[in-house]
Amino acid sequence: GQQLNQSPQSMFIQEGEDVSMNCTSSSIFNTWLWYKQEPGEGPVLLIALYKAGELTSNGRLTAQFGITRKDSFLNISASIPSDVGIYFCAATQGGSEKLVFGKGTKLTVNP
Amino acid sequence: DSGVTQTPKHLITATGQRVTLRCSPRSGDLSVYWYQQSLDQGLQFLIQYYNGEERAKGNILERFSAQQFPDLHSELNLSSLELGDSALYFCASSVGTNYPYEQYFGPGTRLTVT
Numbered sequence: 001g002q003q004l005n006q007s008p009q010s011m012f013i014q015e016g017e018d019v020s021m022n023c024t025s026s027s028i029f030n031t032w033l034w035y036k037q038e039p040g041e042g043p044v045l046l047i048a049l050y051k052a053g054e055l056t057s058n059g060r061l062t063a064q065f066g067i068t069r070k071d072s073f074l075n076i077s078a079s080i081p082s083d084v085g086i087y088f089c090a091a092t093q094g095g096s097e098k099l100v101f102g103k104g105t106k107l108t109v110n111p
Numbered sequence: 112d113s114g115v116t117q118t119p120k121h122l123i124t125a126t127g128q129r130v131t132l133r134c135s136p137r138s139g140d141l142s143v144y145w146y147q148q149s150l151d152q153g154l155q156f157l158i159q160y161y162n163g164e165e166r167a168k169g170n171i172l173e174r175f176s177a178q179q180f181p182d183l184h185s186e187l188n189l190s191s192l193e194l195g196d197s198a199l200y201f202c203a204s205s206v207g208t209n210y211p212y213e214q215y216f217g218p219g220t221r222l223t224v225t
Contacts, residue, residue, distance in 0.1 A: 033214075042115075042117075045213060097205070097214075099154075104153070
């Protein structure tokens with residue numbers, strides 16, 4: 001079935017550093033979304049991307065929809081301790097609205 | 112706060128039992144989605160309802176069923192529970208069935224089957 005390969009699996013960084021994570025697939029997707037999940041909570045939508053090549057920012061977060069429509073990346077600039085959590089990429093394919101999720105990137109920020 | 116509510120927050124039950132999870136979507140949203148999150152499988156789509164009608168099915172077991180009521184709240188029924196059904200169950204909602212496909216998640220129900 002459809003699969004999103006998300007990397008890295010985990011990251012340990014110092015406060016103030018920039019972070020980059022990505023999601024790739026062998027299939028084409030028409031929407032890419034990035035979510036953040038904290039312990040005991042549901043995923044929170046960070047950024048949604050709808051066009052190949054689209055670059056969208058939300059505060060210190062920037063995400064891009066790959067030009068091949070098979071990948072996306074998320075950057076976090078100047079990380080702070082509250083950025084800690086698991087970041088998931090998700091995507092939809094064709095006319096389907098169901099979200100396919102990556103396995104997540106667990107981010108730890110050391111103050 | 113996403114505006115999506117789910118009850119209960121935690122549920123502990125025994126194998127063979129049946130439980131019902133409840134979800135209320137954001138005000139104005141017509142679509143409700145159910146997802147299962149487990150350590151080994153990650154987040155998996157189960158089923159979608161739009162304005163009371165089943166819209167799409169994913170990896171949902173025959174022992175599981177769902178419905179969406181006229182007031183748009185949804186219930187996920189899990190029966191003949193097995194140990195492997197222990198997981199987090201999330202409900203998400205979106206405006207409709209067309210672009211944009213932004214789904215907003217509730218806080219989840221943690222189901223533990225003993």
